[in-house]
């Protein structure tokens with residue numbers, strides 16, 4: 001008789017990875033997937049590990065952030081990346097897959113794994129005592145969503161509203177100045193990017209006519225008044241942005257409007273555009289934000305977006321093993337933790353499994369080093385926020401990694417990326433050997 005040690009809820013990318021890692025370490029896993037009986041508006045097949053949109057797992061170059069994360073996933077024996085490698089289709093530097101082959105590979109691998117029992121049913125009550133990893137994804141619904149809401153209160157979100165992030169060393173400082181509103185200090189926490197009246201009005205005109213990403217059928221565009229997309233504000237009137245996130249008041253400037261940038265990480269190597277959540281398409285963001293003089297040659301680490309997305313405020317709610325502090329037997333994994341994207345969710349599934357296995361085997365696993373892609377994502381979830389600093393989901397980017405030190409900090413950009421990858425590899429292997437590969 002199959003008597004499970006642990007339950008994994010959700011047979012998406014994170015849940016499948018977690019179930020595989022636990023099973024390979026000898027734990028008996030009940031993997032509960034609601035499809036095909038109940039299906040989210042984005043899923044269409046009964047297969048496990050379904051890709052709901054693009055068939056690309058992004059760059060496979062280890063000197064690119066997504067490539068670095070995949071390199072670490074491969075080193076950790078990821079099922080998802082192994083199935084992606086086996087289903088690869090030509091896509092230049094990117095790892096793109098035949099989506100049917102990819103998901104079939106995952107489904108078959110788990111069906112053949114004797115330590116996994118796949119239960120095809122929607123789960124509406126989370127187990128009270130059995131250790132459980134919840135990986136219900138960005139569209140988790142039903143009873144589990146209600147229960148999570150009760151456990152997390154108003155720290156459980158249904159939409160993300162992400163502002164773009166720019167690399168610090170691509171800001172043109174000839175057109176930017178430091179300063180916090182109404183503060184006299186010379187330094188100031190914000191980088192202010194002024195626009196003169198004509199520049200501002202041209203900027204607003206372009207935002208109004210720019211291409212926007214249309215919401216999916218299941219995404220009702222309901223916005224909080226305090227967190228409106230810039231295009232909605234631009235539509236409401238010529239000066240609405242200038243009286244909103246672009247107001248110049250309290251700053252030493254005679255500019256008509258100011259875009260404020262706030263440090264995105266504690267190293268101040270990247271900055272977000274405060275209040276610039278948007279549904280403009282990525283190419284339009286690149287084109288229109290270049291009209292801000294200080295950002296004319298900006299390098300973007302991430303563009304803004306707004307999606308239907310369930311996620312929790314991890315840094316407040318989770319303990320170091322990604323367990324809910326109020327219910328330590330329940331760990332969260334995947335996109336619901338506040339990462340974004342296929343491979344990021346996979347990594348958080350793998351990590352949750354390593355933590356759970358470590359705990360159950362009496363050899364707790366240390367968090368991944370912050371210099372690795374795993375560690376950078378983990379830090380993003382767990383780092384305490386400053387008052388007023390919003391917690392927003394992220395995909396992997398170099399802005400999450402600590403800056404290089406010594407000669408590395410002076411290297412050219414392309415070389416710096418390779419150095420990041422080398423440092424990450426050097427730190428990831430011993431961390432992994434210290435527990436993750438135990439079986």
Ligand SMILES: Cc1cc2nc3c(=O)[nH]c(=O)nc-3n(C[C@H](O)[C@H](O)[C@H](O)COP(=O)(O)OP(=O)(O)OC[C@H]3O[C@@H](n4cnc5c(N)ncnc54)[C@H](O)[C@@H]3O)c2cc1C
Pocket residue numbers: 009010011012013014015032033034035039040042043049050052053054055121122123124135136137138139140141142144216308333334335336340341342343345346
């Ligand atoms: C419309 C849309 C488009 C996207 N496009 C992209 C893209 O192009 N590229 C990209 O990298 N990322 C994209 N994402 C994000 C990506 O889908 C997620 O990052 C990734 O799939 C999350 O993995 P996950 O395992 O956390 O959740 P999922 O892959 O969504 O898996 C969750 C699983 O849990 C199951 N489940 C949910 N609730 C229950 C329950 N109560 N009981 C049992 N089973 C349950 C679901 O059926 C599903 O199989 C997109 C997301 C959406 C919604």
